[in-house]
Amino acid sequence: MADPLRIRVNGRDWPVRASPDTPLLYVLTNELELHGPRFGCGLAQCGSCSVLADGVEIRSCVTPVAAVANRSITTLEGLPAWYAEQKGLSSPPALHPLQQAFIDVQALHCGYCYNGMTVKGAELLANNPSPSEADIRKTMNGHLCRCGTYPRVMKAIQLAARAIAGGTP
C-alpha cells in the first residue's frame, strides 16, 4: 500500500484518509473537524470554504486534496499564527487583527460567510497594508454575504489596517 497522502495544515502534517480527488474542504471538515472552512456552494462561487495555500486564498470546495499536498494550508483557525509569523511576533495573538476588528464593529449577523471574509481580508491586508475603499471592494468581490454585512466588513478591514499600522496587537 502506498504511503498515505499527507497535507500540511496550520503548521502540522496530517495523513489523509480520503481519496486524492476529494476536495480539500471535506478533508478539513470531516477528518480534521475544523470549523473555519465550510460548505456554501461547492462551485467556487461564494467563498465560504476559503483557505490560504502558501498565503494565497483558494476555494477548498473545488481543490482536490492531492493538489495541495506540497503546499502549506492556513485556515481561519491558523490565521493568528500566520499573522505572528509575518510580523515576527514571538507568539500568536488570540485573534488576527481583522477578527478583532469584526468584533469591534459588531459586523456579523449569522457569521457563516465570515470564514471567507476573514481569510480573504487577511490575505488582502498582508499584500496591501493600507487598502483604499476601491481596493477592498475589488478584492473582496468574490465573497458573498447574504445578510448584508458588506458595509461593516469594509469598516472592519479599514480598522484592522489602522490597528496593524499602529502596531497592535
Added chain:
Amino acid sequence: MSEPAAQSLGQAGSRLSRRKLLKAGGALIVGFAFAGQATAAPAAATARGTLAGPPDPERIDTWLAIHADNTATLYFGKCELGQGNTTGLLQIAGEELDLAMSQMAAVRLDTNVTPDQQATSSSSSIERGGPQVRAAAAEARQALLLRASQKLGVQVGSLVVAKGVVSIDGEPNRSVTYGELIGDKPFAIKFTGTAPRKPPSQYKLVGTRVPRVDIPDKVAGKYVHMQHVRVANMLHGRVVRPRGQRAYGSGAKVKDLDEGSIAHIPGARVVRRGDFVGVVAEREWDAIRAAKELKIAWQDPPLLPEQPHLPIVLRDAQSTDTVVVNVGNVDAGFAGAAHVASARFFSPYQAHAVFGPNCALADVKADGALVLSSTQDVYASRKMLATLLGMPDERVRVQYYEGSGTYGHSCYEDAPQAAAIMSQAVGRPVRVQFMRWDELGWDNYGPAQVAAVRAAVDDDGNIIAYTYDGWQHGWHTDETSTELALQKTPPERSAGSFSIIVNRMSTGSMYRIANRRVTSHAVPMAGLLKGSPLRSPLDMALSFASEQTIDELAFAVKMDPFEFRRKNMGDTRWLGVLEAVAKAASWIPAPAASRRSHAEIVTGRGIAVGTHHVSYGAAVAEIEVNTRSGTIVAKRLYGALDCGLAVNPALVENQIVGMLVQATSRMLKEEVTFDHNGVTSLDWASYPVLRFAEHPDCTPIVVQRIDEPSSGAGEEVMGAAGAAIANAFFDATGARLRQYPLTPERVRAALAGRNTGN
C-alpha cells in the same frame, strides 16, 4: 490508525459523542441523550432534558436556573438567527433580575429543554418573546427577594439588588447572593402574576448597546453552526431530485431508477421512500458523487407558464378576493381628483437563497428520534417529523443549531425531514447537507405579485383616494421531503395567516386618506412555484407599487416627495421616521426629476416609507444610473426604524444595515427564473445577489421610543428601502420602472421609452 487530536489545531471537535454535557455560565445545562428518551442524566442536571417538552410556561424553572456561583442559565424559545435576539433577550432578563450580562448564558433550543415560544418568525423575538422573558425574570426576582427578606430579616421593600447580590438598602454589608439563596435548586413555583416589572425609566441594561454574545465565537471559528456537527457512526446523505422544482402540485415522480449505477462508489446506497430519493455513504464526497452519478429518470412534469407571461397568468387566474380595507367612498374620492396616478406593477419570485445551504442530522431508532436542524420552530418541526416517522410527538426530540442566515422559510424543515427519512431507512445517524442547487432549486420562494394601484390628489396636495389590488398566491403547507415520500400534494395554505394577503399596513396606511380600498386577490398556487414567507413577506412588492404611486402624486402637484409625504401624514411615529431619515440624508426639498442632467451617468435620490405589520420604517436612497449600460449603482442608503423600545439600539442598527443591503439586492438583482420544466435558478450565477463591490454605504437610524412596547426590527425597512431606490430612479431619469429587479435591460428599455409596466 491513530491521528492527532483535532483540538491540537486550536479547534474543538464537534462530535457530540465527546461532549455529553455542555457547560455554560458555570452550570450544567443539558445532557445530550441521543435517543429520543432520556439516558442516564447526571444528577446535577436534574430532570431537565429528560422529558419531552414543552415545559409549563407558567413555572419559573421553565425559563431560568440560578446557580450556586451566582450565575444564571436562561431558557428561551426564540432561536438565534444572527439577528442578536439572544443578546436582546438576555438584556431583558438581566434587567429584571439585576444580573450583569457576564452572569448569564442561554442554551440552545431543544424540545426536551426549552419553552415553546412559537416560531422565531415575523420579527417576534423581542416583540412577543420579550414580554414572556420579562415576566419570568420578574417572577424569579420576586421569589428571590422573598427568600432574601426572610434570610436578612427585613421587608422586601428595604432590599436592593445589584449583579445578583441582594442587600439591605443603606447597609451594603448585610447581603446575600441569588446563588446563596437558591443555588441550583428549583424554584418549584408557578407564576404569581403579581411580580412587579421595572418601569422603563429605571432601565440600566435594556436600551444600551451591549455587544452580541455570539460574535466572539463566530469570528474565532469556534461557533458550532449546524453544518459543523458530526456524530459518531453517522452516514453522509444527499437528496436526489430533479435540478429545480417543477410546477407546484406535481412533485417529482420517479420513472426509472438504476441503483446499480452507483455500485462503484464505496459504501454508497440509495434510500427511496415513495418519490423521495436520497443516497448515503460513509464519506461525504462519496455521497456527493453518488447523488450526482445515480442514474434516475423522472416523469415529465406538467408545464410551467412562460416566465414573461407570469404577470398575465396571475392577473387572469381565478382568484379568491378579500377586501382588506374599505374606508370612505373611493369612487367619490376619485371623482373629485385634480390628478390621478394609476399603474400596474410586477414583483418577481425571490429566493431566501441562504448562504450556507440547510443541513440537518437525524438519528432515528425504533423507539425514538433525535433530530438536529436549523428549524425556526423546534416544536412545529417535531410535530412534522413525528408524523413523517410514524411516532408520537413525545418520542421525537429536536435540537436547534444555528445555520446560515435564513430570512424566512427556507429549506430548514426539508433538510431534517430528508435526514429523518434516510436515518429511519438505514438505522444509523444520517447528516444531510443540501447542495447549492437543492437549496435554491427547491426553496419556498417569496411569491410574485401583480399590483394595480390608483391614487388621487386634490389641488392642495391632499391624497383623497387610494386603491390597491394585489394578485399573488399563498404558501405551501408540507415540506418537499414529505410531499415526495408520501406522494401527495399538500394543500395550499389559503387562510389563517395574514401575511399571504395584501398587508394593509404597507398599502397607504401611513397617510391620511379618507377614501381607501385594499383588495387581495388570492391566486391558486397549483401550476406555479412553491411559496412561503420571505423576509418582510410581500412588503417589498407592496411598497414598490404603493410608494411609487405616492411619488407620482407628489410629482403631479409639483411638490417635493418628502414634503408631500409629511403633509399627508398624521401619525407622529410615521412622521418621526420620515423626518429622521430626511434629516440624516440632509434632504433638501425639490420636486423629483427637477435636477436631471444629460450626462451618461446621472444621479437621483428617492424617499419612501413602509413596514411589515408593526414598527415604522423609512428610507432614502442615492443612486447612480449609467444611461448607456442601464446599470444602477446604489451609492448610499439611509434607513430609519421606530420599533418602540429598542432593547439594544446597536442590534437594531445592524439589522437596518442588513435590511438596506438585502433590499438593494432584491431590488436590483434578484429574480427566480424558470422554464417550462422547472426552476433554473440553481446557483449564484443563475440567481445573482448583490456583491461586495456593489454595496451601498449605509446609515442606520434608530428612533428610540423608550415608553412604547418593543415591536419587530428585522424586516420593517425592507419595503421602504426598495421603494426609495425605485423613486430615486425616477428622480435621476424621469422614467418609472414598474417591474423589479431593476436590471440593466429594463433600465435601457425604460429609457428608450418602451413600456415596462404590466
